[in-house]
Amino acid sequence: MTLKFNGKKPSRRAFLQGAATMGAGLTLGGQARAADPAIAVKPWMQELGDGVDTSPYGMPSEYEAHVKRRNVEWLTADTVSSINFTPLHELDGIITPNGLCFERHHAGVARLDPREYRLMINGLVDTPMVFTLEDLMRFPRENHVYFLECAANSGMEWRGAQLNGCQFTHGMIHNVMYTGVPLRLILEEAGVRTAGKWLLPEGADASAMTRSVPLEKAMDDCLVAFKMNGEALRPEQGYPVRLVVPGWEGNMWVKWLRRIEVGDQPWHHREETSKYTDLLADGSARRFTWEMDAKSVITSPSPQAPITHGKGHTVITGVAWSGRGTIPRVDVTLDGGINWHQARMSGPSLEKSMHRFYYEFDWDGSPLLLQSRAHDSTGYVQPTKDMLRKIRGENSIYHNNGIQTWAINAEGIAENVEIS
């Protein structure tokens, strides 16, 4: 069956109508049912395929080429100091594939030669130290799955529904398994002095990214990581070494980590004063808002992933996470919050990691207002955007963890909206 579009630019609507027609032809009614042309002897059933090593580093199917990170061009002046977005609407489970993890650079991707990699520890330590990559590999290693969310995720949505697609509203996040050395062990090699209370991790890229991190966090669960999902960090994620600061805003996870200074007070550098501070309506600003609040989003259906099958059995799925623990529960509503239903959690439930939820129902084809609401292990419940605005106003850019609404129309098309 051929799908043809009229006019120059095929619209999503045209595609959906086409898809609906196709579905109808195959399944509807008992009369004049045509045999499915897909059930035939196809070329791939007869001809030999590629041998091993055709693609020594395997890539996704050519039919998945649309599953990729995307940029919102008007957001920033240039791609070297910019962000792109993880295609959440195309993913399932809890792990983000390495090549789809969103990127955020402040001076482009630094290309480090691992043989010239050095990690320096200096400041209020007994012995300032230098470690090579090989040195780091000799420390005891740990494996942990953590989400990394940019503090600005959903930041464009403070003033109202703006972008049509959960990739753009919620895609500044990824969730991978890190292999690395507890930062505590590295600091112990240098010996932190009693006066040392703060750390300043610094990147080796041309922005020389720095953030002040309290020592307690470093001694608790920070990792100096060199692998993601089992393989070396991708260049755009800080190859060969990045800092992992579980549950805290992504900007602190310094990539291309070259140095950690120990001090007795914070540094108040650019990324913790001019940026990544939350301006409130009265003109004052919160600083050091490190923890990421519990949050969730329905990834399908969503504006980039409409319902194409018509009414009947329908799967709603999404992700939830919290910087303070696990997500034991997610609620889903179909009617804009009049009635809520507990979703089904599936997959590992790990501290400060993404969780996957599902809600299946029989869709009667009438319009829906979909929302999800995360509960974390501390008892915190994801608030509405209006609850957040009441406290923070509309200028804070960062830390928008409000409930997201998708309006689904009778054709199954989803739109980003706000509701009363």
Next chain:
Amino acid sequence: MSRFLKAALFATLAAGTAQAGPLGLGREALPEEIAVWDIDVRPDGLGLPEGSGDVATGELLFADNCAVCHGDFGEAVGRWPVLAGGEGSLTNDRPVKTVGSYWPYLSTVYDYVNRAMPFGYAQSLEADEVYAITAYLLYLNYIVDEDFELSRDTFTQVEMPNEGGFFMDDRAEVELTQFSAEPCMSGCKTEVKITARAAVIDVTPEETAAKAAEQAATQADAAAAPETEPETEVAAVDPALIEAGEKVFRKCKACHQVGEEAENGVGPHLNGVIGRAAGAVDDFRYSKPLTEMAGQGLVWTSDTMSEFLLAPRSYIKGTKMGFAGLKKENDRAAVAAYLATFD
């Protein structure tokens, strides 16, 4: 011996004595090594180097190194950061957060200019130059007079207008209890209305669902017809060199565009630059020295481009191009070959 092993051995030799940490890993850092990387500055002035610079010197340096993105008076070009103005705007609908209106500490300005600016040529400024540029930024924000000189000694005397505008994260007190109530599960509202729609604002990038759907349909349709993107036609040139040039060109992309729909950005677009007279892109404001050299007949060939890129600021003294240059001859040849593929 592999290169890696050699490097590792070298590192061990340079290492000196093994240390007394619990695991005995790593080596002691030398003071001169720490001095190279430890450049951070704190609000109390810790980390500031010796040096000084005044507003007038800062203005000249700013025009040469910063104004291409930030504008002559910190007003910004395009989407690059605004550095001056915005006083009293923090409670507005559209607050303008600048050095003067928002930044709490002067040390942040010095530290950031020193570590990350000029964009694409970081850590190239001398201490006196950073002091001068910082002084000029204070002047642009009406914090100091035009005859002000900033030095390590005067540094901590400067108070930023919004220093008191920040407070520690108080979500634990203000939000967590309120947001931890057991929520309603049924009959929670009587009616629901849509109050805002993203489609009304319509700022979602093109090539999203519609494009994806189109791709999926076309692909499902035409079994396996590989996607053919229009490729630049290249005749009698080395494809490997051009490919290498494309990589090198990443260093240029912050300011220069090439290809279809290339426009002037911080720098002029570079379509057709090889084989063309210098300074010939309409609507681009070239520096005076470049215009003068163009007047003397400078034409961009692979050779002149390579010479220019070796040391841009020596080749055209006073060029607005804030780029250190390409030291490797291969890189210069490659980027010229790459540029030659765009008409």
